[in-house]
Amino acid sequence: MEKTLEVKDLHVAFSTYGGEIKAVRGVSFDLYKGETLAIVGESGCGKSVTSQSIMRLIPSPPGKITNGSVLFKGRDLTKVKESEMRELRGADISMIFQDPMTALNPTITVGEQIIEAIIQHEGISRKNAKEQALDMLKLVGIPNPKERLKHYPHQFSGGMRQRIMIAMALVCEPEVLIADEPTTALDVTIQAQILDLFKEIQVKTGVSIILITHDLGVVAQVADRVAVMYAGKIVEAGTRREIFYSPQHPYTKGLLNSVPRLDLEDDELIPIMGSPPDLFAPPAGCPFTARCEHAMEVCSRAYPFQTRLTEEHHVECWLQDERAKALLAR
Amino acid sequence: MAKYILKRLIAMVITLWFIITLTFFLMHSIPGSPFNEERATSEAVQENLEKFYQLDQPLIVQYGNYLKSVVTFDFGPSIKKSSQTVNEMLGRGFPISFELGIITLIVAVISGITLGVIAALRHNGFIDYLAMTIAVLGISIPNFVLATMLIQQLAVNFPIFPVATWSSTMHMVLPTFALATGPMAIIARLTRSSMLEVLTQDYIRTAKAKGLSPVKIIFKHALRNALLPVVTILGSLAASILTGTFVIEKIFAIPGMGKYFVESINQRDYPVIMGTTVFYSSILIIMLFLVDIAYGILDPRIKLHKKEGI
Ligand SMILES: Nc1ncnc2c1ncn2[C@@H]1O[C@H](COP(=O)(O)OP(=O)(O)OP(=O)(O)O)[C@@H](O)[C@H]1O
Ligand code: SF4
Numbered sequence: 001m002e003k004t005l006e007v008k009d010l011h012v013a014f015s016t017y018g019g020e021i022k023a024v025r026g027v028s029f030d031l032y033k034g035e036t037l038a039i040v041g042e043s044g045c046g047k048s049v050t051s052q053s054i055m056r057l058i059p060s061p062p063g064k065i066t067n068g069s070v071l072f073k074g075r076d077l078t079k080v081k082e083s084e085m086r087e088l089r090g091a092d093i094s095m096i097f098q099d100p101m102t103a104l105n106p107t108i109t110v111g112e113q114i115i116e117a118i119i120q121h122e123g124i125s126r127k128n129a130k131e132q133a134l135d136m137l138k139l140v141g142i143p144n145p146k147e148r149l150k151h152y153p154h155q156f157s158g159g160m161r162q163r164i165m166i167a168m169a170l171v172c173e174p175e176v177l178i179a180d181e182p183t184t185a186l187d188v189t190i191q192a193q194i195l196d197l198f199k200e201i202q203v204k205t206g207v208s209i210i211l212i213t214h215d216l217g218v219v220a221q222v223a224d225r226v227a228v229m230y231a232g233k234i235v236e237a238g239t240r241r242e243i244f245y246s247p248q249h250p251y252t253k254g255l256l257n258s259v260p261r262l263d264l265e266d267d268e269l270i271p272i273m274g275s276p277p278d279l280f281a282p283p284a285g286c287p288f289t290a291r292c293e294h295a296m297e298v299c300s301r302a303y304p305f306q307t308r309l310t311e312e313h314h315v316e317c318w319l320q321d322e323r324a325k326a327l328l329a330r
Numbered sequence: 331m332a333k334y335i336l337k338r339l340i341a342m343v344i345t346l347w348f349i350i351t352l353t354f355f356l357m358h359s360i361p362g363s364p365f366n367e368e369r370a371t372s373e374a375v376q377e378n379l380e381k382f383y384q385l386d387q388p389l390i391v392q393y394g395n396y397l398k399s400v401v402t403f404d405f406g407p408s409i410k411k412s413s414q415t416v417n418e419m420l421g422r423g424f425p426i427s428f429e430l431g432i433i434t435l436i437v438a439v440i441s442g443i444t445l446g447v448i449a450a451l452r453h454n455g456f457i458d459y460l461a462m463t464i465a466v467l468g469i470s471i472p473n474f475v476l477a478t479m480l481i482q483q484l485a486v487n488f489p490i491f492p493v494a495t496w497s498s499t500m501h502m503v504l505p506t507f508a509l510a511t512g513p514m515a516i517i518a519r520l521t522r523s524s525m526l527e528v529l530t531q532d533y534i535r536t537a538k539a540k541g542l543s544p545v546k547i548i549f550k551h552a553l554r555n556a557l558l559p560v561v562t563i564l565g566s567l568a569a570s571i572l573t574g575t576f577v578i579e580k581i582f583a584i585p586g587m588g589k590y591f592v593e594s595i596n597q598r599d600y601p602v603i604m605g606t607t608v609f610y611s612s613i614l615i616i617m618l619f620l621v622d623i624a625y626g627i628l629d630p631r632i633k634l635h636k637k638e639g640i
């Protein structure tokens with residue numbers, strides 16, 4: 001499959017008064033053309049920082065990409081000039097944020113906010129840009145779009161605003177769309193509508209989507225592949241099937257056990273006890289050690305190697321080591 | 331919109347009536363009268379004078395008469411300068427005061443906003459500290475102190491500018507500067523903090539994610555929102571500039587309204603005190619009204635009227 005984006009060994013740190021927060025500690029993943037990759041994990045595991053680093057949107061200072069690369073169309077985005085990056089943002093890679101209530105400028109009409117993105121990247125006349133904005137509003141299902149262009153964000157409901165954000169992000173036909181918890185702030189029925197919209201648009205435009213969420217229900221609905229993040233690392237990744245039906249990492253299993261599932265009979269919910277490690281001084285070994293029921297001596301000493309189970313499925317856990325398997329088999 | 335404006339107009343009239351009433355009775359409760367100081371006048375002359383200015387009538391009747399004349403925009407004759415009416419004084423003095431006030435306001439707004447924006451963009455840098463030091467000085471030094479310092483340094487020690495009066499552009503520099511510094515400092519500080527806050531908002535990140543240039547982000551997306559709080563204080567700043575003109579005019583011997591006003595208080599020239607107060611109050615009330623309208627235009631979330639989409 002054709003790769004649109006390759007993230008390799010990405011490290012991001014924030015320097016604060018208390019010390020350096022190592023928010024992302026060696027994240028690698030590929031994004032294929034036309035797929036939806038979900039990144040899941042608890043709050044604070046580095047999902048947003050990872051996605052914002054791709055577009056170089058992390059506030060700097062204090063944030064800094066300390067290592068790694070982001071390859072897009074033969075270029076390393078961590079190294080290109082800021083002016084080149086600006087041309088990419090919104091045109092080749094777009095982003096949608098969690099809270100549609102605050103992500104739109106309250107004093108500018110939504111029409112203008114969409115039109116300015118078009119003019120910025122396509123250099124076409126205002127009139128043509130307006131036509132394009134209108135088509136986009138229709139595509140994302142805003143009723144009465146011609147009137148609506150003239151309205152301000154506060155005149156829309158949360159779901160409608162998120163549709164406008166989607167319209168704005170997609171209007172220049174980007175190849176990659178990063179959606180950071182796009183449905184978290186919305187209620188369930190609206191959430192389902194927005195997810196349907198994502199799928200519909202993906203079929204129409206072939207855009208590759210990185211969907212960030214901590215909601216496994218959302219993942220089950222739209223993701224082709226899933227990457228599970230924990231304490232700044234991707235601890236397991238695979239196709240949606242692989243992750244939901246044969247999870248290998250104890251943390252992934254824990255996540256799955258802590259949400260209600262309709263497809264399994266056993267509906268006893270078991271929350272994961274404890275809390276993630278301090279990212280000021282992340283542990284040398286597996287960061288899940290303190291919370292893992294299978295933790296072994298080696299776990300706290302060294303970080304586990306990556307074990308590749310199938311073409312897409314890989315996991316970083318000492319339980320995959322032959323010696324551990326032998327031990328378990330006894 | 332029309333309904334809102336009508337409501338506001340009615341409220342303005344009531345406010346004005348309140349001010350007139352308050353000033354009227356406060357003024358008459360000050361001990362002394364316009365005629366009983368320096369020169370001793372004979373009983374008969376004094377009585378005649380009081381009759382002419384209707385000061386012999388009961389206070390409540392005087393009050394009623396005054397209200398009647400205010401409605402016709404006639405503030406009556408001056409007691410002390412009997413050849414002049416208050417309207418004439420206003421006609422002569424106000425344009426000058428207005429000029430001083432407006433120039434000051436414009437200078438304060440433009441320089442204050444510029445200083446505040448630069449400080450915010452260079453947050454915690456040298457320019458930021460410099461700008462904020464200037465701002466603190468500007469707020470803490472009273473304008474009359476600044477005025478005397480300016481005269482001493484830039485008119486006497488180094489005669490760059492004329493010492494006093496109001497006859498050419500050069501004459502305007504020192505009084506405007508003295509009067510504008512305080513408001514400018516207040517605007518600069520407010521703009522800076524408001525700008526810093528706006529720059530952390532989600533919609534600024536959205537604008538960045540769209541690939542807009544920093545210039546567009548700052549001027550189109552940040553500044554307008556950052557200026558909303560500044561607009562709200564413009565009304566009260568205009569008020570302080572207005573009162574400031576009295577002092578500054580006195581110091582620089584500018585023949586504006588301030589001169590007449592200060593004299594009229596010293597001499598208990600009732601019609602002049604009343605006329606100036608009413609006139610200036612009206613201007614202030616209108617200013618506040620305009621500020622609210624401007625705010626409603628700048629911030630679409632503020633509804634001046636009921637029309638609303640879903
Ligand atoms: N501007 C910042 N300054 C300092 N630390 C930051 C900053 N932004 C993020 N971090 C740190 O980086 C870590 C990862 O944050 P991130 O926002 O990526 O988490 P997340 O996985 O998106 O969580 P959530 O589900 O809550 O959005 C957190 O520990 C956070 O404290
Ligand atoms: S490496 Fe050890 S501690 Fe970490 S998840 Fe695997 S078994 Fe648990």
Ligand SMILES: [Mg+2]
Nearest residue numbers: 047048049180
């Ligand atoms: Mg996040």
